[in-house]
Amino acid sequence: MSQQLIKVHQEDNVAVALRDLKAGERIPFEEGELSVLSDTKSKHKIALRTFHPGDRIIMYGVLVGSANERIEKGAVLTTDNVKHQSEKVFGKTEAFNWTAPNVEKWKNRTFLGYHREDGQVGTENIWLFFPLVFCENRNIEILKDVFEKELLKKRENPHQLLLRSLVHGDDGTQTADTSSDVFDNIEVKFITHPGGCGGIRQDSESLARLLAGYVNNPNVAGATVLSLGCQNLQISIFKEALNALNPDLKKPVLIYEQQQMGTVDHMLSVVIKDSFEAIKKANSIERRPAPLSQLKVGLECGGSDGFSGISANPTLGAVSDRLVALNGTAVLAEFPELCGVEQELVNRCVDEEKSEKFLNLMKAYEKSVVDAGSGFDMNPSPGNIKDGLITDAMKSAGAAKKGGTSPVADVLDYGEYLVHPGLNLLCTPGNDVESTTALVGSGANIVLFTTGLGTPTGNPVAPIIKVSSNSELAAKMPDIIDFDTGAVIRGEKTIDDMAEELLEFIIDVASGKVKAKARLLDQNDFIPWRRGVSL
Numbered sequence: 001m002s003q004q005l006i007k008v009h010q011e012d013n014v015a016v017a018l019r020d021l022k023a024g025e026r027i028p029f030e031e032g033e034l035s036v037l038s039d040t041k042s043k044h045k046i047a048l049r050t051f052h053p054g055d056r057i058i059m060y061g062v063l064v065g066s067a068n069e070r071i072e073k074g075a076v077l078t079t080d081n082v083k084h085q086s087e088k089v090f091g092k093t094e095a096f097n098w099t100a101p102n103v104e105k106w107k108n109r110t111f112l113g114y115h116r117e118d119g120q121v122g123t124e125n126i127w128l129f130f131p132l133v134f135c136e137n138r139n140i141e142i143l144k145d146v147f148e149k150e151l152l153k154k155r156e157n158p159h160q161l162l163l164r165s166l167v168h169g170d171d172g173t174q175t176a177d178t179s180s181d182v183f184d185n186i187e188v189k190f191i192t193h194p195g196g197c198g199g200i201r202q203d204s205e206s207l208a209r210l211l212a213g214y215v216n217n218p219n220v221a222g223a224t225v226l227s228l229g230c231q232n233l234q235i236s237i238f239k240e241a242l243n244a245l246n247p248d249l250k251k252p253v254l255i256y257e258q259q260q261m262g263t264v265d266h267m268l269s270v271v272i273k274d275s276f277e278a279i280k281k282a283n284s285i286e287r288r289p290a291p292l293s294q295l296k297v298g299l300e301c302g303g304s305d306g307f308s309g310i311s312a313n314p315t316l317g318a319v320s321d322r323l324v325a326l327n328g329t330a331v332l333a334e335f336p337e338l339c340g341v342e343q344e345l346v347n348r349c350v351d352e353e354k355s356e357k358f359l360n361l362m363k364a365y366e367k368s369v370v371d372a373g374s375g376f377d378m379n380p381s382p383g384n385i386k387d388g389l390i391t392d393a394m395k396s397a398g399a400a401k402k403g404g405t406s407p408v409a410d411v412l413d414y415g416e417y418l419v420h421p422g423l424n425l426l427c428t429p430g431n432d433v434e435s436t437t438a439l440v441g442s443g444a445n446i447v448l449f450t451t452g453l454g455t456p457t458g459n460p461v462a463p464i465i466k467v468s469s470n471s472e473l474a475a476k477m478p479d480i481i482d483f484d485t486g487a488v489i490r491g492e493k494t495i496d497d498m499a500e501e502l503l504e505f506i507i508d509v510a511s512g513k514v515k516a517k518a519r520l521l522d523q524n525d526f527i528p529w530r531r532g533v534s535l
Contacts, residue, residue: 003491005029005046008310009061014045014077016306016388018489021046037074043306043388043452045077056085060309060397062340063087065390077390084376084391086340092355096347098407100325101318106503107326112287112511113218113294113445117250120218121294123445123510126461127188127279128223130211132238133196133231136258140226142268144190147275151182186221186283189460191526197231203530204232205241209415210528212241213441215253216417218296219461221282222252224275229259245417252278287512293327295510296418298439298447298462299402300333302432305452305469306388309398311488311498312450312469317404318499319448319506320423324406329421331412331444332403333428333435335365339376340393341400345425349408357411361427368531383453402450414529418443432457433525436464446510448502456480458523463509463516467502480517482509 004027005015015029021040026033040046051057051067057077058064066085071077114122129147131140191214195207215223227235235255242249254274261267299316301308320330332338338345342362349355366376376392389395409422415438418424426442428435432455439447440462447462449455452469454477468474471486483505487493508514 005034006310007048008059011058011061013048013051013058015048016310017042017044017046035074037072038076040076041388045306045388045390045394047071047073047075047077049073057082059394060401062344062393062397064340064394064397079385079390082390084393086393086396087343089342089346089359091359092347092349092352093343094347096407098348098405100406101321103322103325106292106322109292109507110289111292111295111507112513113290114221114285115288115290116218118246118248120443121290121445122218122220123295123463124219124461124512125186125282125285126220127186127275127282128191128214128220128461129188129275130191130214130223130225131193131196132208132211132225132227132233132235134192134194135197135228135231136226137192139258139264139268140190140192143224143271143275146272147188151188151279183279183283185286186279188279189524191460191524193526193528195528195530196233199232199530201232205237206415206531207528208233208238208241209245210438210441211238212245213415213417213443214461215242215251216246216249217440217443217461218294218445220251221285222278223254224271224278225253225255226271227255227257229257252281254278291326292323292507293421294445295323295506296329296331296443296445297323297506298331298333298436298444300432300436300439300447300464301337301399301402301450302457303451303453303455304384304389304395304399307469307489308389308450308452309401310469311485311495312452312467313398313401314495315467315485315488315498315502316402316448316450318495319502320402320404321406322499322503324404324409324422327421329418329424330403330406331418331424331426331439331442332400333426333439334399334430335362335425335427336369336376336392336430337396337399338362338425339366340396345400345403345408348406348423349411354408354411357413358408358425361411361413365427402448412442414438414531416442429529431527431529433527434529437526437528446506448506451481454480456518456521456523457525458516458518458521460524460526464518464523465506465509465516466518479521482517 007015017040021036025036050073051071055067065082114125346355406423410420410424412426428438447464450467458464465482467483468481474481474484485498
């Protein structure tokens with residue numbers, strides 16, 4: 001009989017159900033049997049000993065909660081009998097030594113990327129349109145309609161074809177125009193957002209840094225920027241942010257101010273002519289080989305389940321370790337989902353300055369959440385809880401596995417750009433799209449995104465590779481899942497097996513040989529994080 005329970009760490013006092021279990025079942029486990037006292041759904045946790053009120057609950061080898069009441073051995077853990085609890089952190093407590101994985105087979109491997117003049121290498125070649133203020137969103141949408149209709153002939157929406165067929169009363173089998181895109185080496189992408197004015201000035205300054213990061217991202221060849229003129233996020237503020245990030249930027253950045261140019265028709269006509277000429281030039285950039293050290297991989301999760309921390313997230317961690325060993329870059333974000341594993345990350349920081357910055361960012365973030373009447377303990381979503389992640393510390397302990405085991409080379413606040421190769425920590429919310437948006441704004445040229453429940457999140461600038469924690473999800477939602485780690489749960493493959501396969505897949509996506517599913521769905525999400533209040 002296949003394994004039915006798994007204890008993730010030798011010090012754990014709970015186990016994870018690998019299938020639905022019925023009350024009264026006796027499950028072979030470790031050296032004996034475990035009597036299941038209550039119906040337990042797959043992915044949920046079972047007590048391996050009797051807990052009394054206040055007893056510590058350990059999973060992944062760390063504190064993830066405490067008992068609210070007596071919990072008998074063999075009973076299921078729930079939000080009623082368990083509450084969030086995590087260890088307090090005071091600073092570095094021990095020296096950290098890392099044994100890097102053997103990456104000899106990867107040392108001479110390359111991907112085909114777009115080389116930029118500042119030395120960065122993109123996995124895609126994007127011309128980006130965006131506004132400095134929400135007042136220009138409509139004009140961005142007009143440009144999107146115009147450019148996509150003329151440049152992206154083969155991407156006519158199949159659902160529009162269906163409706164067209166119904167309107168004309170035929171059998172619903174109209175086919176799309178199969179003519180080729182006008183350009184082979186460039187894509188046009190469009191961002192809209194609700195910011196740039198109306199909030200506190202710090203929100204606009206933060207948005208300016210984020211947008212500057214998008215322009216500087218190695219996947220971007222150039223940008224068209226629209227400004228109204230009277231907004232908080234002035235052109236001068238955006239230029240200052242861009243200059244601070246890259247004072248020697250060689251990319252073309254076309255900026256237009258509506259209140260200076262007059263009519264919408266005049267402005268859009270000028271924008272279309274100028275942008276088309278710039279896009280033609282950017283199309284001449286071709287892919288060339290680049291070492292794997294040029295990969296800057298964001299690590300993200302969303303719609304997590306009880307298997308995410310056992311299969312998908314550790315697979316990302318093993319990939320992260322391999323990239324770091326190759327002098328590449330990995331970025332772990334979502335600070336609310338690092339609650340409870342701070343001590344490990346503090347000890348892994350390369351110096352005291354980095355560890356202090358990490359702790360200060362975590363404390364400030366948590367204080368702002370508490371001041372707003374909430375707390376990190378309220379982070380798990382209804383979907384998380386339904387699938388076995390019942391405390392924030394439990395969710396965090398599994399989420400942190402995406403960061404592997406390597407030293408923390410740098411700690412970045414929101415909007416700061418990647419400088420040091422190695423594992424970086426980036427302060428972002430746990431919200432999928434806000435965090436993914438920030439990862440790309442900090443320079444990630446590809447993002448690995450684990451999910452156990454399924455989420456279609458994408459990004460306009462970087463490919464988002466979806467990694468499922470279980471094969472049932474991959475079979476149910478094949479249109480959004482790129483890579484399945486369910487074989488780990490079934491005991492058919494190891495984490496290292498999965499990591500080697502995933503790294504090969506990453507190289508294919510980075511080289512343009514395979515398109516991530518979010519790209520095929522044209523999923524282009526962009527949500528800035530507003531840290532202040534709206535006035």
